[in-house]
Amino acid sequence: xxxxLTSEQQMIRAMAAEFAQEHVAPIASEIDxxxxxxxxxxxxxGELGLLGIMVPEQWGGAGADAVSYVVALxxxxxxxxxxxxxxxVNNSLYCxxxxxxxxxxxxxxxxxxxxxxxxxxxxxxxxPEAGSDARNxxxxxxxxxxxxxxxxxxxxxxxxxxxxxxxxxxQTDRDKAHRGISAFVVEKGAPGFSVSKTExxxxxRASDTAELVFDACxxxxxxxxxxxxxxxxxxxxxxxxxxxxxxxxxxxxxxxAYERSVRYARxxxxxxxxxxxxxxxxxxxxxxxxxxxxxxxxxxxxxxxKDAGQPYTKEAAMAKxxxxxxxxxxxxxxxxxxxxxxxxxxxEVERYFRDAKITQIxxxxxxxxxxxxxxxxxx
Amino acid sequence: MKIVVAIKQVPDTATQVKIGGxxxxxxxxxxxxxxxxxxxxxxxxxxxxxxxxGQGEVIAVSLGPDRVKEALRSALxxxxxRAIHLNDPAWANADTLATAQALAAVIKQEQPALVLCGRxxxxxxxGAVGAQLAEVLGWPCASWIMEEAVDADxxxxxxGRQVEGGLEVFDLPLPAVLSAxxxxxxxxxxxxxxxxxxxxxxxxxxxxxxxxxTPAAPQVAVKNLEALPARPPGRVIQGxxxxxxxxxxxxxxxxxxxx
Ligand SMILES: Cc1cc2nc3c(=O)[nH]c(=O)nc-3n(C[C@H](O)[C@H](O)[C@H](O)COP(=O)(O)OP(=O)(O)OC[C@H]3O[C@@H](n4cnc5c(N)ncnc54)[C@H](O)[C@@H]3O)c2cc1C
Ligand SMILES: Cc1cc2nc3c(=O)[nH]c(=O)nc-3n(C[C@H](O)[C@H](O)[C@H](O)COP(=O)(O)OP(=O)(O)OC[C@H]3O[C@@H](n4cnc5c(N)ncnc54)[C@H](O)[C@@H]3O)c2cc1C
Numbered sequence: 001x002x003x004x005l006t007s008e009q010q011m012i013r014a015m016a017a018e019f020a021q022e023h024v025a026p027i028a029s030e031i032d033x034x035x036x037x038x039x040x041x042x043x044x045x046g047e048l049g050l051l052g053i054m055v056p057e058q059w060g061g062a063g064a065d066a067v068s069y070v071v072a073l074x075x076x077x078x079x080x081x082x083x084x085x086x087x088x089v090n091n092s093l094y095c096x097x098x099x100x101x102x103x104x105x106x107x108x109x110x111x112x113x114x115x116x117x118x119x120x121x122x123x124x125x126x127x128p129e130a131g132s133d134a135r136n137x138x139x140x141x142x143x144x145x146x147x148x149x150x151x152x153x154x155x156x157x158x159x160x161x162x163x164x165x166x167x168x169x170x171q172t173d174r175d176k177a178h179r180g181i182s183a184f185v186v187e188k189g190a191p192g193f194s195v196s197k198t199e200x201x202x203x204x205r206a207s208d209t210a211e212l213v214f215d216a217c218x219x220x221x222x223x224x225x226x227x228x229x230x231x232x233x234x235x236x237x238x239x240x241x242x243x244x245x246x247x248x249x250x251x252x253x254x255x256x257a258y259e260r261s262v263r264y265a266r267x268x269x270x271x272x273x274x275x276x277x278x279x280x281x282x283x284x285x286x287x288x289x290x291x292x293x294x295x296x297x298x299x300x301x302x303x304x305x306k307d308a309g310q311p312y313t314k315e316a317a318m319a320k321x322x323x324x325x326x327x328x329x330x331x332x333x334x335x336x337x338x339x340x341x342x343x344x345x346x347x348e349v350e351r352y353f354r355d356a357k358i359t360q361i362x363x364x365x366x367x368x369x370x371x372x373x374x375x376x377x378x379x
Numbered sequence: 380m381k382i383v384v385a386i387k388q389v390p391d392t393a394t395q396v397k398i399g400g401x402x403x404x405x406x407x408x409x410x411x412x413x414x415x416x417x418x419x420x421x422x423x424x425x426x427x428x429x430x431x432x433g434q435g436e437v438i439a440v441s442l443g444p445d446r447v448k449e450a451l452r453s454a455l456x457x458x459x460x461r462a463i464h465l466n467d468p469a470w471a472n473a474d475t476l477a478t479a480q481a482l483a484a485v486i487k488q489e490q491p492a493l494v495l496c497g498r499x500x501x502x503x504x505x506g507a508v509g510a511q512l513a514e515v516l517g518w519p520c521a522s523w524i525m526e527e528a529v530d531a532d533x534x535x536x537x538x539g540r541q542v543e544g545g546l547e548v549f550d551l552p553l554p555a556v557l558s559a560x561x562x563x564x565x566x567x568x569x570x571x572x573x574x575x576x577x578x579x580x581x582x583x584x585x586x587x588x589x590x591x592x593t594p595a596a597p598q599v600a601v602k603n604l605e606a607l608p609a610r611p612p613g614r615v616i617q618g619x620x621x622x623x624x625x626x627x628x629x630x631x632x633x634x635x636x637x638x
Contacts, residue, residue, distance in 0.1 A: 007449060011456055011574045019568055049571025062571030 003297070009068050016072035019048060020079035028080035031206035032351050037162055038206055042086055046117015050076070051090045055099050059107050060116035066241070066303040070248035074296070077252025078259075081355035082206035084252060088245035089158045090114065094121025094167055097183070097238040101226040110165055110185045110223075119164035123242075124154035124212055125235050131155075132368050135178040135232065139214060141170035146221050148172070148184065150192070150214040158362070160210025161195050164188045168214070169231045181231035185223045192217030203354035240313050241306060242363045243320035247299040250323035250359040251292060257327075257334035257352035258288045264338055275337070284333045291330060295323035314376035321369035324359035331356040380435040380533045381491040382425040384459065385482050385512070386418040388443055388450035389502040403601045414450045417497025419457075420559035423566040425495050426458045428529060436460045440485055442470055442478050448582060455577035456569035462582040463489075469587045474597040479511035484590035486516060492533050494556045498523045506558075513556035521549055523560040529553070 005013065023041055031038050045051055053069040055061025062068075069091060077084035098111040098121075114121040130136040139152025150170055160166070166186045173180030186193055192215045199209040226234050262285060265276030275281045298319040305312035331353040335342035342349050360366045390396065391411040399406035414422070422439065429435040439454035441447045442465035451462035465481050473481065486494060494516075499506030506522075513520030525546060526539040535553055539546040541560050551557075569577075587594055616623045616630070631637045 007452060008574055008578065011453065011569065011577075012571060015568050015571075015574065047570065048568055053571060057572065057575075063575050064571055068571075 003300070005067070005071065008064070009071055012064060012068045013071040013075060015048065016050065016075040017078075019044070019050075020075045020083075024076060024083050025079040028082075028206075029345070029348060029351065031080075031082065033205075033345070035200065035205040037208055038080075038083060041083060042120070043117070045076075045083070045087060049117070050087055051117040051120075052095050052115025053091055055095050055111065055115035059099060060112035060114070061095065061099075066244065066306040067300060070244060070299050070303045073245055073248040074252040074255065074299075077249040078256040079252075080206070081249060081253050081352075081358075082204045084249040085158055085204050085207045085358075086120070086162075088242065088249055089123060090121055092242040092245040093123035093238055094163075094165065096241050097123075097167060097225065097234055098185075100237075101183070101230075101234055105222070106185070106225065114165060120159050120162050121165045121167065122157050122159040122163035123238070124157045124160070124166050124168045126156050127153060128155050132365060134235065135181075137169060137171045137178075137181055139168070139170040140174070141172050141182060141184065141219070143172070143221070144218075147218045148221060148224070150184065150186070150217040150219055152214050153196075154212040154214075156199065156362075157210050157212055158207055160212050161198050161208040166193075166212060167225065168212070169235055170214075172228050172231075176229060178232040179229050181235070182228045183225040183231040183234050184219050185225060186214070186217065186219055187223075190217055190219065201358075203351075203356070203358050205354075239363055240316045243316040243369075244299060244302045244306060244312075246359055246363050247295065247302065247316070247319040247323035250320070250327035250356070251296045251299055253352050253356050253359065254288070254292045254295065254323070254327040254330040257331045257349050257356075258285075258292055260347075260349055260352075261285060261288065261334045261337040264341075268339075270339075275339075281337055284337055288330045288333060291322075291326040295319070295326040298322055314373055317364070317369040317372040317376070320359075320363065321366055321373070324356075324366060324369075327356040327359050380428065380432055380493065380529070381438070381489065382428060382435065382493045382495060383438050383440055383486055383489055383491040384418070384421050384425045384454065385494065385496040385508065386422065386439055386441050386450060386454055387415045387497070387500040387502070387508075388412050388441060388447045389415045389500055392416070392501065398604045398606060402603050405604065412446055412449060414453050415497050415500040415502070417499060417501070417559055417561065419497075419566040420561065420563045421495035421497050421557075422454055422457055422459065423564045424527065424559060425493075426567070427564065428493075428527075432529075432533075438463060438489060438491070440482060441465065442473065442481055444471075451582050452577050453569065455580045455582070456574040457567060458569075458573060459580075461580055464582055464584050465587075466584050467586040467588075469594050472597050472600070473594060474599040475505050475507040476511055476598055477594050479508050479515050481587070481590065481592060481594070482508070482512050483515040484592055485585060486512070488590070490554075492553045493529070493536065494518075494554070496556070496558050498558045498560050509556055509558035516554075516556070518555050519551040520556045520558075521551060522558040524557050525560055525562050527557060527563075 049062035052061035053064050057063045113119045141148040141150045168184050172182040194213050196211045196213045268275045302315040302319040334349040341347045391413050397406040425437045437459045439459040439462040496509045521538045523541045524538045525541050529536045
């Protein structure tokens with residue numbers, strides 16, 4: 001067995017790395033401080049094909065594979081986790097299900113512009129009372145002739161304010177519980193659909209996290225993705241892919257914090273020697289490097305299983321769990337290696353520390369990943 | 380308009396160059412190879428010319444071992460239409476003249492209206508191939524260009540060439556050879572579509588024999604490579620400014636013999 005990227009995957013990584021270092025890294029601190037959505041660089045990511053990586057060319061995408069996606073996403077996250085979440089949501093949580101479950105007509109209308117980067121998509125599953133327990137959907141969609149009427153609230157939706165299209169999950173048949181959930185594309189500007197607020201957050205501050213409100217919002221039946229009652233299945237299958245993306249984001253955050261730590265340990269002196277030469281600091285760096293390598297390999301494995309069309313629910317959950325825990329631990333130690341300077345904005349590792357936290361929470365908390373893994377191993 | 384871009388694959392700018400076991404060559408283990416940055420300006424300019432004119436063909440040519448295919452693929456990913464790889468052990472020790480002769484032979488076959496290359500490759504920094512190529516072809520040449528404008532019927536090109544304190548402007552009849560200086564343009568990133576499409580484009584392998592060439596013994600041979608001597612540590616002159624300045628002047632005059 002040899003683990004080596006193909007020449008296309010290497011070129012894609014090199015392009016993403018160069019773009020990220022030249023255009024994303026320089027603005028990362030500022031957009032974090034101001035909680036400002038980076039329209040300009042996100043637009044360029046679309047032009048480069050980074051927002052529809054796995055979608056076939058016919059539908060506006062680049063026609064590359066999931067491995068290409070995760071190596072590119074890691075490079076973007078290494079520079080800025082906010083850019084990475086926008087990229088991850090657009091690719092994994094919006095384009096992927098539209099490509100997989102949409103009809104050709106739906107792909108032409110709702111997928112093509114988003115895969116090509118002309119507009120953004122978001123994924124709206126979570127509700128005030130449906131987070132980890134995503135089955136507990138209170139948003140309802142009532143059939144009325146050629147339309148459905150949606151009523152309810154969606155909480156913490158990434159890119160919720162900026163997106164032109166939302167993939168929304170709602171109950172079409174309450175009696176059937178989660179087998180009564182269906183998926184709809186709701187376009188920005190649809191009457192009865194509004195963004196009520198955006199959250200002020202600990203991390204990924206440049207990505208907008210919004211609350212979506214549906215107040216008797218009429219959605220054409222032609223906007224329903226998949227059969228009635230298939231929504232929850234679509235959501236879970238989509239999250240498998242999404243978790244591989246978040247794993248890659250976490251690896252990128254960890255790698256960015258680690259690289260800065262190595263650099264600092266080579267420059268900073270205490271007690272007459274470079275701090276890296278203190279065994280305790282060297283050990284922190286060794287643990288970081290080891291965990292990052294493991295997390296990266298697990299992420300690549302999950303992505304390559306997805307590419308091979310094999311089951312990968314367990315591997316995606318494992319990669320997401322391990323990478324998220326790694327990101328948090330590495331970022332925490334990165335602040336430590338930097339001493340007092342690590343606590344100061346200028347050092348930038350404090351941003352990685354704040355950004356790392358979300359990877360343990362969204363697309364299933366670390367606890368929920370363990371639940372998924374346990375269920376799989378006990379099957 | 381047909382344009383040939385001559386590119387060279389070089390070690391990444393971040394590479395810590397080490398001398399190899401054979402002191403005539405560098406140790407290539409672990410090196411990341413890239414397209415020489417000045418050649419990227421040349422590629423970009425060729426692509427812009429084609430786009431501006433709405434038609435044409437851009438062909439990337441490179442001489443070197445198998446690994447050079449990667450550099451050609453990068454050029455294809457940026458948007459070049461096809462590539463030619465001059466790949467033959469007979470060119471293993473090619474100096475700039477032998478390289479120019481090989482490139483000239485393939486360019487004669489292709490008959491482009493314009494040849495673009497970088498002002499120099501960032502590995503050996505010879506900066507000779509462009510001019511030698513023009514000489515072998517018998518074509519006009521402008522080096523270190525900062526801007527160019529090909530006339531409507533592709534009969535001539537006006538170029539701005541960087542000189543100290545200004546720009547020298549020339550008109551050259553086509554075909555001609557131009558070498559790109561930084562500032563000519565901002566090279567594009569290859570898009571994902573470009574990268575995915577690159578493998579469908581042709582990279583033609585060409586041997587010396589295919590061009591009717593028998594490379595002559597190189598005129599320039601590397602005798603030996605030596606690492607730069609380690610930089611001596613700097614010196615901080617302590618004390619009152621008045622005395623320190625005196626000491627600085629003395630040190631510059633007597634120790635460093637700089638003034
Ligand atoms: C910045 C941000 C962006 C987000 N983006 C999106 C988005 O784009 N789309 C979307 O739909 N959602 C999004 N979310 C929502 C996110 O997926 C949920 O917040 C997450 O799934 C956790 O749900 P919750 O917040 O309701 O926490 P809860 O479910 O209330 O969990 C609270 C705690 O209980 C634990 N817990 C719950 N159930 C169990 C159990 N069975 N066993 C053990 N422990 C358990 C959890 O692990 C956690 O520690 C986002 C959230 C944030 C903060
Ligand atoms: C918000 C804030 C408030 C502060 N307030 C005050 C204050 O009021 N008054 C004041 O005087 N100072 C204050 N400080 C400074 C603080 O006490 C120092 O930052 C702290 O002691 C660490 O020193 P350093 O930042 O120089 O880190 P360094 O000493 O450079 O440490 C860098 C890393 O090397 C490790 N390291 C260093 N030496 C060794 C060793 N021998 N063996 C193993 N590991 C080693 C450290 O543990 C750390 O991980 C403050 C700092 C901050 C951030």
